[in-house]
Amino acid sequence: MRSVAPKRPSPVGWVLVAVAVGWLALAIGLPLATVFIEAFRQGWTGFVGAITDPDALAAIRLTLLVAAIAVPLNALFGVVAAWTVTKFEFRGKTMLVSVIDLPFSMSPVISGLVWVLLFGANGWFGPLLDQWGVKIIFNTTGIVLATILVTLPFVARELVPLMQAQGNEEELAAATLGAGGLSTFFRVTLPNIAWALLTGVLLCNARAMGEFGAVSVVSGHIRGLTNTMPLHVELLYNDYDYVGAFSIASVLAGLALVTLVLKTALERRLAGEVSSDERPMTRFR
Amino acid sequence: MSLIVEGLSKRFARFPALNGVSLTVESGEFLALLGPSGSGKTTLLRVIAGLETPDAGQVRFDGEDFLSLTPRARRVGMVFQHYALFRHMTVAKNIAFGLSVRPGRERPHQRAIRQTVERLLALIQLDGLGDRYPAQLSGGQQQRVALARALAIEPRVLLLDEPFGALDAKVRKDLRHWLRRVHDETKITTVFVTHDQQEAMDIAHRVAVLRDGRIEQVGSPQDLAERPASAFVFDFLGDANRLDGVCDGGRAAFDGFDAPAVVANGAGGRATAWFRPHETLLAAEGPGLAVTVADILVKGALVRFECRAADGRLFDADYPVGAPPQLAIGASAKLRPTRVFVFADEGHDPAAVTPG
Numbered sequence: 001m002r003s004v005a006p007k008r009p010s011p012v013g014w015v016l017v018a019v020a021v022g023w024l025a026l027a028i029g030l031p032l033a034t035v036f037i038e039a040f041r042q043g044w045t046g047f048v049g050a051i052t053d054p055d056a057l058a059a060i061r062l063t064l065l066v067a068a069i070a071v072p073l074n075a076l077f078g079v080v081a082a083w084t085v086t087k088f089e090f091r092g093k094t095m096l097v098s099v100i101d102l103p104f105s106m107s108p109v110i111s112g113l114v115w116v117l118l119f120g121a122n123g124w125f126g127p128l129l130d131q132w133g134v135k136i137i138f139n140t141t142g143i144v145l146a147t148i149l150v151t152l153p154f155v156a157r158e159l160v161p162l163m164q165a166q167g168n169e170e171e172l173a174a175a176t177l178g179a180g181g182l183s184t185f186f187r188v189t190l191p192n193i194a195w196a197l198l199t200g201v202l203l204c205n206a207r208a209m210g211e212f213g214a215v216s217v218v219s220g221h222i223r224g225l226t227n228t229m230p231l232h233v234e235l236l237y238n239d240y241d242y243v244g245a246f247s248i249a250s251v252l253a254g255l256a257l258v259t260l261v262l263k264t265a266l267e268r269r270l271a272g273e274v275s276s277d278e279r280p281m282t283r284f285r
Numbered sequence: 286m287s288l289i290v291e292g293l294s295k296r297f298a299r300f301p302a303l304n305g306v307s308l309t310v311e312s313g314e315f316l317a318l319l320g321p322s323g324s325g326k327t328t329l330l331r332v333i334a335g336l337e338t339p340d341a342g343q344v345r346f347d348g349e350d351f352l353s354l355t356p357r358a359r360r361v362g363m364v365f366q367h368y369a370l371f372r373h374m375t376v377a378k379n380i381a382f383g384l385s386v387r388p389g390r391e392r393p394h395q396r397a398i399r400q401t402v403e404r405l406l407a408l409i410q411l412d413g414l415g416d417r418y419p420a421q422l423s424g425g426q427q428q429r430v431a432l433a434r435a436l437a438i439e440p441r442v443l444l445l446d447e448p449f450g451a452l453d454a455k456v457r458k459d460l461r462h463w464l465r466r467v468h469d470e471t472k473i474t475t476v477f478v479t480h481d482q483q484e485a486m487d488i489a490h491r492v493a494v495l496r497d498g499r500i501e502q503v504g505s506p507q508d509l510a511e512r513p514a515s516a517f518v519f520d521f522l523g524d525a526n527r528l529d530g531v532c533d534g535g536r537a538a539f540d541g542f543d544a545p546a547v548v549a550n551g552a553g554g555r556a557t558a559w560f561r562p563h564e565t566l567l568a569a570e571g572p573g574l575a576v577t578v579a580d581i582l583v584k585g586a587l588v589r590f591e592c593r594a595a596d597g598r599l600f601d602a603d604y605p606v607g608a609p610p611q612l613a614i615g616a617s618a619k620l621r622p623t624r625v626f627v628f629a630d631e632g633h634d635p636a637a638v639t640p641g
């Protein structure tokens with residue numbers, strides 16, 4: 001495929017470019033700049049003080065813990081789902097693909113609320129769980145469940161199109177050469193999807209750490225206990241602690257920027273591999 | 286050590302892919318499965334390889350029940366149309382794969398594996414390219430690597446699924462002869478799927494022609510050419526002309542002329558006679574069907590006269606380039622076969638039979 005070389009914009013083109021750049025600056029650049037400016041309004045000490053506050057540290061720890069549980073589980077689920085969808089034919093396959101996408105089209109509030117309905121004090125299983133002394137809502141477990149639901153599609157969505165494009169001939173070849181299921185997966189399938197899997201995991205992780213709505217419903221906002229970073233930002237903001245709020249927000253924004261840089265680097269690496277035919281681990285997008 | 290297939294049936298959601306196929310492949314034989322797409326030839330191959338489970342029937346090899354064995358235990362080498370090389374592994378790793386995935390005690394030593402890889406690289410004439418990745422090789426080279434990878438496990442049967450289907454004509458031809466040489470060296474029982482009759486007739490000891498999940502005829506290339514069992518086989522094996530006539534014993538009579546007839550399955554009476562363009566005579570005068578020369582084409586060492594009868598039917602006549610009849614496009618001529626084939630199953634399913 002030959003790509004058409006971009007030509008120099010015409011006057012109309014210049015206007016469109018200006019609109020696009022202006023809009024990006026206004027909608028993304030300005031808020032992002034504000035976050036960092038506000039965070040450092042009282043200088044470095046204010047920033048460091050805000051993020052070393054015990055409640056802030058608890059929020060950072062909780063966020064990392066939740067991501068550390070939710071992301072691997074969803075990575076595992078994503079691989080299994082993509083494998084199922086692309087390597088087998090079965091009834092209800094189209095349904096399954098649509099259902100995987102559902103958390104994207106659903107408001108995160110609902111993703112939180114369903115857990116409250118199931119496990120809350122007045123929920124279906126709430127009283128039963130209460131008897132056993134198990135607490136899910138207003139607890140880390142609930143936050144993890146809500147996060148899993150919201151971030152469920154990321155890995156599967158990266159993998160399904162790639163694995164569909166790759167087909168399953170390599171796996172069939174491995175089978176005729178005597179490889180068992182596990183050996184085929186680890187020696188043939190996984191290396192073929194490694195980079196796409198990593199991209200999916202990065203996106204999943206970014207969302208897991210940044211999720212507000214779903215987590216807000218199940219958290220209970222207990223300072224130092226069930227507050228994740230995004231929730232803590234809101235709480236501090238409502239306390240008129242702007243430096244604190246923006247300091248935590250800037251940490252979150254920083255994590256997002258790191259994710260973005262890594263993802264771009266990965267995609268460039270993938271694109272380079274495919275075009276140069278140097279070492280094509282994956283054909284990507 | 287022969288491979289015996291008996292009464293094999295396999296149905297996919299809508300259509301039967303195999304419909305009671307029975308076939309014996311002798312030890313060391315090179316057998317081609319020939320048929321149009323959808324005739325079930327690839328399904329048959331995949332059942333033998335263990336990639337597909339049949340609904341009914343048996344596959345036995347050397348007395349063993351193949352269907353009860355895993356693909357690994359069958360030790361069958363398979364080569365796919367689109368190579369199916371492991372794209373993230375080097376050529377050497379690809380070839381070594383079948384040996385290196387064996388469980389500990391059956392796995393050869395690293396050094397033995399390396400030697401096998403070197404030997405096979407030499408066999409496929411890619412010495413020194415072991416460190417390349419599949420994407421850095423041409424299609425023909427990739428398919429040779431795929432063959433080496435299949436040979437590395439010392440397969441008891443080698444299965445090839447349209448291995449040269451994705452390659453261009455020149456490469457196909459070279460690889461075809463090379464494959465036959467490899468077979469003559471290794472003597473591995475080989476089943477080769479193709480839809481290209483030329484390819485099948487060129488390299489196989491015997492050819493099995495498949496149609497709608499059934500075996501239409503099995504025989505040597507000469508058998509198929511000289512004693513085709515059905516109009517389908519005759520038509521599939523090459524260009525064909527058709528003309529209605531009356532068949533009586535060894536001759537077929539037409540309107541004012543006749544020709545010697547090869548009769549299959551006791552056919553007789555009114556029947557369609559089939560004949561090849563190279564067994565068709567064209568002359569300005571004399572007995573024969575009145576036709577007009579519609580076009581003259583040069584096909585390699587042959588000149589092909591495309592002729593049209595008064596009712597619009599088309600006939601082809603082939604002559605060596607050196608000695609064509611002196612007829613120009615638009616000339617009137619008489620056309621007659623020197624030999625025809627008449628089949629008993631005439632007339633059924635004309636849609637599957639495309640003239641010319």
